[in-house]
Every structure is written in C-alpha cells, then in structure tokens.
Amino acid sequence: MSGAGAYDKLVFELSSPGRVGFSLPESDVPGRPVTELLPKKHLRGAAAALPEVSEFDVVRHYSRLSRMNYGVDTHFYPLGSCTMKYNPKLNEDMARLSGFARLHPLVRDEDAQGALRLMYDLAAMLAEIAGMDAVSLQPAAGAQGEFAGVLMIRAYHQSRGEKRTKVLIPDSAHGTNPASTAIAGYEVVEVKSLPNGEVDVESLAREVGPDVAAFMITVPNTLGMFEPRIMEITEICHARGVQVYMDGANLNAILGITRPGDLGFDVCHFNLHKTFTTPHGGGGPGAGPVGIKSHLAPFLPTPVIVKNGDTYARDWKRPQSIGKLQAFWGNFGMLVRAYTYIRTMGADGLRSVSDNAVLNANYILKRLEADYDVSVPGPCMHECVVSARRQKKQGVTATDIAKRLLDLGFYAPSTYFPLIVEEALMIEPTETESKETLDAFCDAMIQIARETEREPALIHEAPITTPVRRLDQTRAAREPDLTWSPKT
Amino acid sequence: MSGAGAYDKLVFELSSPGRVGFSLPESDVPGRPVTELLPKKHLRGAAAALPEVSEFDVVRHYSRLSRMNYGVDTHFYPLGSCTMKYNPKLNEDMARLSGFARLHPLVRDEDAQGALRLMYDLAAMLAEIAGMDAVSLQPAAGAQGEFAGVLMIRAYHQSRGEKRTKVLIPDSAHGTNPASTAIAGYEVVEVKSLPNGEVDVESLAREVGPDVAAFMITVPNTLGMFEPRIMEITEICHARGVQVYMDGANLNAILGITRPGDLGFDVCHFNLHKTFTTPHGGGGPGAGPVGIKSHLAPFLPTPVIVKNGDTYARDWKRPQSIGKLQAFWGNFGMLVRAYTYIRTMGADGLRSVSDNAVLNANYILKRLEADYDVSVPGPCMHECVVSARRQKKQGVTATDIAKRLLDLGFYAPSTYFPLIVEEALMIEPTETESKETLDAFCDAMIQIARETEREPALIHEAPITTPVRRLDQTRAAREPDLTWSPKT
Amino acid sequence: MASRYIANTPAEQREMLKTIGAASIEDLLVKIPPKARLSRPLALPPALAEADLVRHMRALAAQNADADRFSCFVGAGSYDHFVPSPINHLILRGEFFTAYTPYQPEASQGTLRTIYEYQTMIAELTGMDVANASIYDGASSLAEAALMAHAATDRREIVLARGVNPLYRQVTETYCEGAGIRLRDVPAPDGVLDLDAARKLVTAKTAALVIQTPNFYGVLEDVAAAAELAHAAGALLVVVADPVNLGVLEGPGRLGADIVVGEGQGLGVPMSFGGPNLGVFAAKSALVRRIPGRLVGATVDRDGARGFVLTLQTREQHIRRAKATSNICTNVALCALMATIYLATLGKQGLQRVGELSTAKAHYTAEQLTKIPGVSLRFAQPFFKEFALRLPKSPTTVVAKLAKRRILPGVPLKTYDRALGDTLLVAVTEQRTREEIDAYAGALAEVLR
Amino acid sequence: MASRYIANTPAEQREMLKTIGAASIEDLLVKIPPKARLSRPLALPPALAEADLVRHMRALAAQNADADRFSCFVGAGSYDHFVPSPINHLILRGEFFTAYTPYQPEASQGTLRTIYEYQTMIAELTGMDVANASIYDGASSLAEAALMAHAATDRREIVLARGVNPLYRQVTETYCEGAGIRLRDVPAPDGVLDLDAARKLVTAKTAALVIQTPNFYGVLEDVAAAAELAHAAGALLVVVADPVNLGVLEGPGRLGADIVVGEGQGLGVPMSFGGPNLGVFAAKSALVRRIPGRLVGATVDRDGARGFVLTLQTREQHIRRAKATSNICTNVALCALMATIYLATLGKQGLQRVGELSTAKAHYTAEQLTKIPGVSLRFAQPFFKEFALRLPKSPTTVVAKLAKRRILPGVPLKTYDRALGDTLLVAVTEQRTREEIDAYAGALAEVLR
C-alpha cells in the first residue's frame, strides 16, 4: 500500500541524537548530583539507548501506527468468545476522574472511601448478576480469576481434609482453563464432548470420582450453546463432593436470564473486558472478578472489601485466604468502567443486552447456514460456530476466509476454536452491532463462499488492502527477532 | 479502495426509526407537558428528521469518517500560509479544565478572575511579541482581526475629522485583506507588486495620497520573503497620514527577530491557529487578536480586559469603541491554548521557533530549486513558493502535483496562491517537522518532477490511494447538492 | 534545553545549513534590515515545564465559578446544555482536529462529509433550504445576515426587534457601519415585538426585519406575523433562533423566515467563557449564491463514486476578494462537527426531550421563584427555557449574594436596558436538577428576606 | 426507554426473528431449562441517565485523597511519576483502544509494532536479551518468574530477600503453592540482603534467588554479589526492579540477573488505586522458550515487506493448554503501550532526568525530615527515591494527622514487618516540589511536637 498506509517505521528509526520529547522542570532543591549521592557500581555505565524524538514525532508515529490496526471503533470485530462490544466513551471519562485515576493504592481506608464503596457495590452487583454469594474483584483477567477460583476450591477441599487431585475439563474449553488449573497444582483430565458440543453427562457421572476436586465448564459452551442438562451436572458433581466451576467468559448470553449460582455453580469468574464493556486495549488490561458460594468465602483473596456501618474497609484478617493475586486490590480502573456500565444499564438494560446478543447471533447463524456447515443446529446463544469444512474441500481454509474478510472491511471471527470443530469460525456479534452491520458481514461471508467456487485466487491472495500481506509465521518462530537493533 | 477505506455512508443512511444514541434523565419536576405550556403555533408540526442511531453507530461512523482525512497528526501538511504545525496535546488538556471549559461568559468579573487574568496576560504577551501597545483578543479569526483593525483605523481618521476612502493592498495579498477592508466600508485599491513580490516603493509613494486611509501588507509577504524596505514604507505612509496594517498570518517567521510595532505598523493581527498552535480543526475555530499602537486604543472593541490593582475586569466604558465583533469576549478556548503554548516556550523557545521555521523552509527551497522554478531567489523566511511553470509546459499543473503528493503520503502545499506566481506551490514546513520528513517530502517532489517527464500518467491519474479520486467540481457548482435527502 | 516542540537538533541544523550553503541561521535573515531587528530577547515570563505549567493553569482555572462547581442559571446566549461523552472523544481524533479547511477534497472527505451532514441537519431544524458550514458565532451570523439582506435587497435599513439579544445588536451595528446600513429598533414593551410599531418601521427602505425567538427575554415571538409584515414591505425576515430549541419549536423557515441565524453552542459545544461558539446560518435557496462562508456540496469522482467538495466558492474572499459575500475564511468547523455529532447522538427523539425537559424545568423554576414574596415574572408571555424575573431587591446584589452559595442565579438586565433595572434573566436547561432549583428558590427567599 | 448501547429496535427485532423463523427472543432461549431461568428482574440499583451518573461518579471520586488534591509521598510499589500529556491522547485512539490481542496480524500491525518497540525498550533498560509483551503487574511477574525458575531448574525452592516487596512475596506464595514450591526468606537486618545468610539458604535445591533493587526500603542492593552467589549454587538470579529507575541505575542484566521483573506503572500509567499496572518481564535469551505470556517477533510478508506477528506461541495456553508456561491470556497491552509512548517521549535524556530529579528530591526530603528531633533514617544505606524513616510517634497516627493537611506522608511499615512499627516508608518522585516537601517537613515537625 502506498499513500496513507505506507508507513514502515519503528520509533527507534526516528531517533536523532539530542532531540527531546519531554519537558521536565529543573531541580528546585539543593543537593549533590546523583553520581555523588549513589555508589558508582549502581549507576548505568552507558545511558539507555532509548529513542530521541520530539513530542510531535511521538504523536505522529503512534497515530500512524494506530491506523494500521482494526478496532471495534472502526471495524466490525466478530471475534468469538471475546465479546467485542462497544466500549462506551463515558466509561473512559469516569475512569479518568482524578479521584480515581490519581489515587494511590496504599492510602488509608479513610482516604479512599469513594473507591472502596465503588468496589463494594460493584462486587455486590456482580454477585447478584451471577447469583453468587460473594465476589472478589482482585483477579486481573479471566485466567487469573480461574486460578483464584481453583485455588479456593483446593483450599476448601484441604480445609475438609480431602485429597482430591484432578480437575475435569471438557475438550471444548478455552486454553486458560487447563492452564490455570495445572498451575494451581491439579492434574487436568480432558473430558470428551458429545459431537454436538454438549457434555456427555453419563460418562461424566462415571468420571467424577473421589479424586476429582472440580468440574470446570463454560456456559454457554464454546460452541455458543446452552448446556441443557447443566443443573443435572452440577447436582451429580455435588453429590460426589466435586465443586463446579463456571467459566463466565460467555456471560453476555445470560444476563438476567439465568444465573450461574442458580445453576448450581460454586465458583464463576467474570471477564469485565467482555461482558462489562471495559476495552480490550490490544490485549489487555481486563479484569477477572471471581464469584463464589458462601462455603468458599473463607478462602477469598485478601484483602476483602467490607462494609462496617457506613464505612468501607479492606479486611486483611482472613487466615484461610488463598492470599494475594496482584500486589494491590484489582484492576481498579477497569472496575470503575464496569461499574459505570452496570449503573448505566440497570437490570432491564442488562437483560436486553443478552436478548439482543442472542438475537444477533441467531440471525447470523441463520443467514450463513446455507453456505457454511453448521456444527450444531440453532438456536444458539450469543455466538455461533460455523465450519469451513465444505470450503476446505475446495482448498479454502478458515484462515483463508479470515484473511479475505479483512479485505472486505471486517475483522475476522475466531478461527480453529473450539478445537472440537473442524475449520471452526466462531462468530460473536454482540448486542451493540446493528442489523445493517450484521447483514453486511453475512453478505461478505456468503460472497466468500461463492468466491471459493468461482474465484478462489481472491481468497488465497488476501489480504491485499492491509498494511502488510500474509506474514511468515514460521520464520518468526524459527529465527526469533524479538527486539530491534540498529543493524536490522 | 476496498477494505478499511471503503466507507461511503452518511449518518442519515445509518438511521433506523426508534433507535437512540442519547441518555437523558426523566423529568424530576412536576408540571404539564410542553404542548400545554406553550401555544401550539410555536411547536413543530413534525419532529425534525434527525438521524436515529445508537451511540456506537455515532462513534464508529465518525471514527471512520476521520480516517478519510489527512491531518497534521498523521501526515506532513506543508500548506503555505497556514502554519500547520504540531498542536500540542497539553493545550487540549488545559482548555478542558472545567474552570475554563464550563465557565459561562456572563458570570461577574469576580467569578472569572482566573479567566480574565489569563486574557489580560495573554494580551500583554502578544503585545510584547508584536511590539504593539495593546491587543484585543476578541476577533474570532484573522479575517475578523483585519476587519476590527480596519474599523479602528477608520474610527481614528473619523475622530480626526479626516475623510479617507481608500485602502491600498498589494496584489499578492490574501483574499481576506480586500474582503475585510471592503466590508469596513473602504474602497480597495490593488497595488501591483514588483516581479520579485516586493512592494514597488516608489510607485506606492505616489499612490498614498490624502484619500488613502491605510496600507495593508503581509510581512513576510505571501512569497515568504521579508519586505526589505518595510521601514521606509511605514515612514512614507505615516508622513502622509496613512495608517499601516500588518497581516500577521506569517508571524511564525519573525518571533523574537523583529516586531511589527518596531517596523512602524499601527495595527497587526495574529492568527493564534497558525503561530500559536491552536488546532485548525478542519477549518476553525481559530482566534485573530488584533494589536494596535496607543493612538488607536480608544477605538478597541468592547469590553477591554483591564487590571485594577490585583483584580481584573471587563471595561465597557469606551465611548469611541468600534463596538463588538462577537457576542462575548473572544474565542476563549483558543486563548487558553495559545497561552499554554507561550508559557511553554518562553522567549527563547519562540525565537527558536522562527529560527527553525526559516531554516526548514530554506532547506526545502534549496532541495527543490533544481527541479522547480523558484520565483524569488532565497533565502526565504518561513515558507517558500516554487512554480510548476516548467512542469506545466509538459502538461502537469500545480494541481496535478498536489494530487500526486496525496498518493505519496503527503498533504499538498497551497496551490495558486499567491496569485502573482504562475502555477504556485506555496510550501510551509514549520519548525515542528523533522529533517527526515522534509527530506521525504523533497524526495517526493523531485520524484514527481521526474515523473512529469517519464510517467506523467501516474500524475494525471492521481490520487488513487485516497477514499475518492479527483472530484467533479463543476458538477458540484452547477447542480448544487448541499443537503442530503432520502431520495439521493 | 531543547524544546519538545522543535525537531531540529544542532547537528541537523548544521547539516541543513550546509546543504543550503549558509553559515548560520542568521545568514538566512539577511533581508531584515539591521535596524528592524529586535536587539533583546522578548520580555516574556519564563518558560514553564509541563508539570509546573499544569499546576499554574489549574490554579487559574480554580478561580472561576464554573458550572461544575456552581449551579448555573445563566443564559442570555450561552447555555449549560448536556454534552454527551462521545463528542469530545471523536473531535479529538487527529485527522479531524489537525486538518485544515478541506481544500484538497480527496484527502479531506472526512471533514467534508461531516459538514454536509451538518448543513443538512441545520437546514432541517431551521426549516430552511440550505445552511452554510458555519460563521463565528450567533452574533456575527446575524451581522452577516444583515449584510446579505442589504446586498439582496439593495436597501439600507435593518429593523431590529428589541427582543433580539442586545449583544447581537451591538455586533450587527459594528458590521453595518461600513456599508452605511442603518439599524432601527422596534420596542417590545410587553416582552414581545410590538407589531404595530414594527409595521410603521418596516418600509420600502427596509432590507430586513430581524426578530429572535425565543427572544432575549425567553419569550416566544410570532414568526408568521413578522414574516407577513416584512414580506408585505418587500423586506426579508431574519430570525435568530437557538437550534437546540428546534427539537420542540417550529423551524422558523416554515413560518416564513428568509434567513435563520443563531448560536449553536447549545449543540454540544462547551460554554468556554463565551467562545468558540457556533454561528448557524441558513437561508432559502433563492439566496444561496449570496450566502457568506463555506458550502459543501455532493458530487462524484472520476470513477463515479460519491464525493464531497467545497462548492460555490466564487462567493468567497479567496476568489472574489473585495467583492466576496463575506470576509470570513477560518470559521468554526470543529464546533460544527461537535454539533453534528451532538445532533446525531441526540437524534430525533433526544433533541425533542432536551427541549421538553428544559421547558418543564424552566417553568417549574419560575413557579418556585415567583412564590417568593415580591418576585414575579416581568412579562406575562409564553416563555421557553428562559424568563425575566422582577425582583424586589437589586439583581446585582442578589447575584453577588447567591454566588457565595455557589449559585449563579442569572443575568441582571440593567446593563442591557435601563428600564429593566429590577429584572434578572434566568435560564434553566435540562441539566438543572430539582434539588438545584429548590436550593436556588430557598437561597433567593433567604436573601430577599 | 431504549438503550443507547443497543442497536436493535423492536421493528428490527421482529424482522430478524422472522428471518430466523422464531416468534420471539424467548424462543431462542429454549435450551435453558425453565427451572434454570431467573424468574424476576435482577435486583440492581436503577439505571442512571448519563448526567446523573456523572454526578454520582464525581461524588464518589471526591471522597478519595487523590494526588491532585493531596501531596503524595506514598510509594511501596506505586509511584506518582509525571505522565506526559500525549500518552492519554494516543492510547485513546480507537484502533488501539478497542482492538483485541493481535491474532490477525495483518489487521493488527499497529499493536504488534508497539509491542515490539516495548520489548526492545524493556530489554534495553533491564539489560536483558528479551522481554515479553507484559504480565498483569510486578507482583504476578515475580510469581511467574518463580514458576519459570522452577521449570528451568527443576528445583523447588525460591529464596527471597527480605527486601522484596512483601506484597510481591504474598503473590508469589499464592502462585507457588500449587507447584509445591517452597519460599525461603533471607533477612535484611540492615535494610539490605544479608549475604552470609543468603549464602546459607541458596543451595542445590534453590531454583532462584530473588532480590529487589532498590528494595522495598528504597535501598540499593548489590546485584553483582547476589548474582555470583546464586550462580555459584546453580540457581538463577531474579531481580525485581522498577524500570523507571533504570535511566540512572544499571540494568540488572548487566550485573548478572537471569530474569528481571518489575512494576512498570511508573512509566506513564496512572496509579488508579493500584491497577491496572504493568508487569515487566525480561530474561536472558536462553530462557526464551520458557517465557510466560506473549512475544512479538519481526518477520516478512509475502511480498518481503517487514511485518510483525505473535510468535513462539507454542509456549502459550491456547496451544499448549495444561502444559503452557503460564495461564496468562489477556495481559496489560494498553499499559505496555502507555509505557512505550512514555519511554519514547522521555527518551534517553528524559528518563535519566526523572531518575536524577527523584533521587535529588528524595535526598532533600530525607535531609529536611531528619532535621526534626527524633526523626532518623531507619537504615544507613544508599537509597534511591524512597527511604525508611524512624519516627518518635506512631507512624499510623502521623499519617492520620497529616492527611488532615492534605499530605500523604508515606506507608507505615508495621503491617509488613512488626519490627518496623516505628517506621514510615517515604517515596519522593520528581513530581514533588520543594514547596510540598518543605510543607511536609513543617507539618511533621508540628505533629511530632
């Protein structure tokens, strides 16, 4: 691409010795230079080779780099399992109020009453939404929420003197589920799903033995389907002393419709960066609060935000706590955004979120079913998974389709997830997208299906409108080039 | 263009009946509906046909539209006479402090001391920069500054019982000069410049007679050249009772180097959106303060911001004032930005601005002189004018060159201005651009000169990387389509 | 210390000078006569580092009674209407924010499209055929309308209703001076245009009759009657109207206005101590080639694709110079963009709600305040979001006392009209809560006791 | 009332349902067993309109002692460093802000390039070969380093210097529990690592020795000595370091560290009551295939043009699942972007100045405070921007009293170490002015009188 798109600089390549982009005051205190204040052995031998650029260089460089991205603000971003909904601008304004953004984490409770109240109330609202008894806001993301949840389960079993060593996880699960569980010290046992993605309840019933600590499942599952026998499953587990964990990444499907707690789950995490509109930011930060039933409350991460009369405090005296997950109390900035969102929507609004998320996903599923293989017949919940199995036979893979979509002005669905669906394209439209956008996307998908037959070259060549074309992943992994150096 | 660029919607085309993008509270006061409070004849017959879109529709639509623009933040923007320098982000933060942004203009002086002090101090700083005795911050833009300045000159002559009916303006002047002067009630007499763009002083001396109220000139002139005999000119004028007005649009060339007041000017306006970094915003708002010598002070627009002891006030008691130009006191938000900028730079910083602006312009002039005709040999001041005269002979006009530059990732220079240079390309790099950028731009210009000879088709076809290609201006003017309607 | 806003390093300067063939930057300044040179540094306060400057600016800002810290009931041409959050985020996108006037349309379609949308929305709201891309503010828009009426009719008198904002009148006077246009005023003894008086003043010499609705006192004028009267004399009717009210009120164009101007600040533009504002300017299509300022039109590109350009530019100063319809060049495009985003966000229903809420709250406020002994409405006329209140004590004193309680109760009208020395002009937008209104009423009652 | 965050209108819903062939949205929820359905609306506080919500949030924010209204001398892992204005403007560009992890590299080159830049800058500052794209915060970075050291050495003990932030120790403990890794502590009676004690504790069972420099008490540790000691036992040396200090202090990698982790919040990320933060993670290249989290690498596209991709993904959970090097998925990319822009803006000279100013001000503060009778430095060791102060009165009481004067004087260390009941940890960044420091000294003197 030439013109606006033809930019190929790294900030280091703009550097010019002696150019400055900062403005710092002269020292207003008397004193000796740092070279005299500190022993030489601690001081840098040579100044760090950071770029030397002007403020304007910085602004133009990063403005230009931003234009090499697709974002939700600029493109439909139907990435399944990620709930790429609109991130309200108001949330950003609120998170930037200096009473929040400029608050040090280690001020006294008395000096942070507004922040603590917000956290207390947010935890209570999330607990109500999920039907749980308590919520810890500390986990920094979904994966850390899982980790915290599994650790609480572990502490619970330990507190009862039980030695359970395994956690069962369906083969359709997101990778963080087994990873978090393994780090928590459990053996992960993968449970094979039925062809339709549902749990094989009978076989599960056989597997949940006395060595099983927990069963971890995503609801709706990663095929976008509600697990019809879920209450039966949680009952079976409980009957065997097994805790049930719900991966709440797909909560956007069920707000006000059904609640993890009511389904029998003992633990459930939230992804505030999915369901509750905190921005994804190119990969994070998010927030992964974890909700629990009361029997797990003693094990909550410290500190727990509590309310005493009219004041709020951080309670550190939790002898059975699993400990801390982050240095401080959670990704507070994200909590402000999620709080703002929930207070904007209210109960009816949240219910309407899920209603429309489900409607949009089903609309896409319907519109695509003639041209793509559908793994499980609808209705689906908030997302749908189609397969490019048919296209694959003609040499067009899910990846190819994703790349072609980029050329047509859309970000791509999640591909090859869940693992149990061949050539999976996992499409999550969210409730914030309009019918026109869904139609344009479906039209593009159908067009690609046609092109598969008539003009596959268009697809194999794609993308051609992006700042770069398909990239050599193998080379990247074989000869890792992870930092810039002047010779490059 | 397909992909990211292929967006062709107007907000009306996204509208869906009943969709909402706003959030307003329910009324918290008792009372009757508006239909009962107000006589029916005042009420709209039918609701206004505004778009009905969601907040996200709004955000994505305008985000996408923005991507169809080049701006200084994303592209080198060498538009002569416009001083397209970097607009510091800090200015924006300061202008948004609620003590400034949320201040009503009609609060008492006592309730606006910070704002009035800022205005008072800014006026004083501008007066010092230009060597003038007083500055009114009220004019909303350069053209209004001119208008105010000419009106003050007029009031001055009137106050002395003189009837002068003409204002002399060089043919190289910006269009606002004659336009503002005409509106102020003067006959405009165009003065022919010498071939090198300078004033023909001898002929001017003949023209400034007793019927001439003022001579208005841009310094440096619109060819980017300093008028070498300027002090002689102001003297000649003064000797004949003629006031001299300096169009200060090009002040970026002379900060701390020379001052309009010291050159003998009686009036001079500033374009804060040029020299003093307030953003151009796609066409405005700007601010056009006007500076004067003390003999014109009685005629300043009302109110004048004054300081009494430690307090600041708006002084309305100016019986000889030319009156008001805007309902309120000036484009205060822009004043905050300019103030922030001047306080950031200080005297040395401003001097360095002009030094580097001049250096950059001369560098470009030098690098282009082999491939383009240079109207006046250098050194130039902050901008340079080259001519595509040579290219024109080969069928490539200044417009063609401008369009080709768009494809090469640059905005275009000003074209066909000043009018006295054939196929003019007026290039103003500003001090905020780096040598790499200037080199890249010069390389592109030289490439185009080569293409003129070898591949003119590339130039005639340009632009091809922009959201649209060359547009049919004639059709736009012949069949004006100025508002959207559903049938279109 | 090098500046973060200047790119060139000393080494680069040397390199560039070498290319140029100059020994120093001084060498480039040779055309400036030595005696013209400033021989000392500018006497400016010292440069401040970013953090120090922020501290200084915060201190200045804190000395102002802004509408976040004070309850604002001040109007008279600038209003504390709600600004939805996305506006600020979107206008700050550098591609909008740092672009110039869209002279290269192919690289400016973003700006051009938003102006075209703006023109459409303003035409729709005002009930006119066309709207321009903006004028500085409401007052200068009115002044431009007066000049345009003069040019269109070749008549030299403008008749202004007393209900027109007096600050607008002042600006119009400034602009009309040069053209030798005379302003004549129609009294408004009852707070509305005196139609009989107007009929006498509007003659064959009248270029335009100017009214404002709701007028300066908040009172609704009879636009249709004014139109009839003006047209009968062959004059144009210019109506000053605040577009934010036009979700509820009829577009003046549908009632006979030939030109509608107004202050668009209420459409998402911060009050910002009075500027920048947004001058709205709309007209009947017959007048299109006389319109001041920029116009954007739809057209097609070489491939037939829809595109937008600045059009009818022969009206403008950069082409027509001394004969241009106006001297305006830089306008307030970004404020027009704010208004466009505002109107898109509020939309059909929202703008109506803003008007309804403001009216409801203004009437509630009037009710509460007039319960206080000695306080009454100055005019017995239907009003919209603003009203004139007669007080038993000096409005200036009242304002001073209420400021101590963080209430900005309105504008004393004495300065604008000696006859209204006992009158306070009170504006109430949808932003004021019942709590604030009740607090105002309570405080006023106390202060008047 | 329809929501501004939901696009579908009732009419559109009907149309879509028709296409789907369902009568209602309820029909789409059939797979949810009736008894699983929530039969009542969620019991949440009522929805608030934008303006009301803003008012509510402002009220909450006003109840916090933020660093704009209070003089902040609190550190201990979160610092009030200066944030240049452009950072916030740039990260808010929707293309950065609302993008996901760059799984489709062709449409994510913006994010990928910034991460590559970030990795380069962090590697340079820490003196390491590679850095990852970020971990949640400094504490979880340390925890990941402990797990990685365990995996790399197959040893089950981590020896932690007492100078490591105790909150980081707690998090490390949480993470090590599952893997059965044991933490052992080396005392720091004089405020620095007791090398003799360390030598005893670091054995053939030790996966890593962990030190922090400047440590929790602000004191500089001898990294080279620690490296020698650790390596002698075949253990790795993990160093916790705040990258904002590394403009002045030597990159731990050059002194022998194998892994450097730390909290990057000081690099332009707001304190935000402790999160989101920026977990920095850098390592020697030998460890690259064991690094947790994402890595971006340079490569070429089909046409040979430079491009960037997520690479070495087989380390990660979405591929390796239970055997991944870490469970991290969402990280803190946007905070890494802030840091990247911060480091580009400050640059070579600026970061150095930040360190110099902070050190100078910290030492000036220490001098002023220790002039007060009864106040002394807790440790006689070289410190950087933070120091432990022994007070003659309870630090908790002092903090409470100074809060009334809008001074946040530091962190009482009692909670972290009973032996330090008389100690206050004071941090001073370049943001604190002499005026604030002197006011602090004055107030402390008064309070202790």
Ligand SMILES: Cc1ncc(COP(=O)(O)O)c(C=O)c1O
């Ligand atoms: C189903 C599911 N579970 C868990 C996660 C992990 O959440 P996070 O990325 O917030 O750590 C994801 C994220 O993509 C997910 O989709």
Ligand SMILES: Cc1ncc(COP(=O)(O)O)c(C=O)c1O
């Ligand atoms: C030389 C000159 N004079 C006057 C003006 C008019 O200034 P403004 O656009 O601020 O009205 C300009 C603007 O481009 C200019 O370049």
